[in-house]
Amino acid sequence: MIQLACPLCREPLDEQPGQLRCGNGHSYDQARQGYWNLLLVQRKRSLDPGDNAAMVQARRAFLDQGHYALLSDRINALLSQALAGRNTPLELLDLGCGEGYYSARLEQALQCAGIDAALTGLDISKHAVRAACQRSRSARWLVASGADIPLPAASLDAITLLFSRLMPEPMAQVLKPGGLLLLAWPGDEHLIELRRHIYTDVRPSAYDPLTQLSDLFSLEGQQAVQYRFTLSDNDSIQTLLGMTPHSQRLAPAARDALAALTQLELTLDVNLAVLKRR
Template sequence: MMQLACPLCRQPLDEQPPQLRCSNGHSYDQARQGYWNLLLVQRKRSLDPGDNTAMVQARRAFLDQGHYAPLSDQINGLLSQALAGQSTAVELLDLGCGEGYYSARMEQALQSAGIDIALTGLDISKHAVRAACQRSRTARWLVASGADMPLPPASLDAITLLFSRLMPEPMAKALKPGGLLFLAWPGEQHLIELRRHIYADIRPSDYDPLSQLSEYFSLEQQQAVQYRFTLSDSDSIQTLLGMTPHSQRLAAQARADLAALAQLELTLDVNLAVLKRL
């Protein structure tokens, strides 16, 4: 697995368990759960950035119900196809890995496909990364900023960015020339039924990640994943709501209406793309 870079001076970090240390004497202790916290205090925009404990727990509970497993399988199929035939271990970063559901499944799928994979998961939320440590003991987990990744330039074969904020220049910098970026973002109909319960006016999104990435990446492949699924009890509906940003914007009446629902049929609509570093 590749060497990390010191977030203070960018020198290589040598692993001297349970510590990382660079030649300038900067050192970082490994958390007891197994992850490395390389998010500098002075680079935080809040005291506790990223998803809080409640959102992490809700996301984990919802994803473990399996409703998004077909989406995860589609992502893993794309990864396996694109990364097959590599002669050396594939350095793969799951950027904005959250609590590790997709990360752990992609690690398992790639290994099953005979691909030698060295997986690193990175998220700015320490609560999410702590939970991710329970998903895989073989992946390396980092608390860090995606805008200032503690990685050497041109060190990655591939990055997955699933429903996370775009950072075109940092991602391009971390990838090797010709490295791959796997992207997932919501389509127009994604969870439309839930959004209709929350918002009086639903406007079409003008979000276009591909145009924002065109300076650094060429589009290799694009596809949509669409299917319907049903949440068959109130607890599942509330769990889904708790893992989304929509929960922060709920009016009292909308909250009461959702709490009264015993079942909710939903649409999954997600865009996938494979891009290559120019």
């Protein structure tokens, strides 16, 4: 597994038992859960950035119900196919890894495909990374900013960015030339039934990440994943709501209507793309 880079001076970090230290004397202690916190205090925009503990707990509970397993399988198959035939071992980063559901499943899928890859998961939320540590003991987990990835330049073979903030330059910096980026973002119909319960005017999304990436990445392939699934009790509906930003925007009438639902049929609509670092 590649050495981490010091977030203060970018020098390589040597790993010692329970500690990272660079040649300039900057040191970082390992958390008892096993992750490394490389998010500098002066670079935080809030006291507790990223998803809070309640959102992380809700996301973990919802994902463990398996509703997004088919999506995860498609992501894993797409990346496994794209990486097949490359010289191993490979270095992978799950950027914005959240509580580690997709990361851990990807790690297992690559092993089953016979692809030797070391996986690093990174998220700005310490609550998410603490939960991710329970998903896999073999992956390396980091609390850090995706705008300042603590990895050496041109050190990664692939990055996955699933429903997370797009940062073209930092991603391109740490990818090798020809390295891969697997991107996932919501389609226009994604969870539209839930959104119709929350908003009076549901409009198609104008989000186009591929255009934003075109200067640094070439598109290798794109596909959509679409299927329907059903939540059969209100606890599951509330769990889904709690893991999304929609929960912060609920009007009282919408909250009451959702609280009364005992079943909700939903559409999963997600775009996947594989891009190559120019």
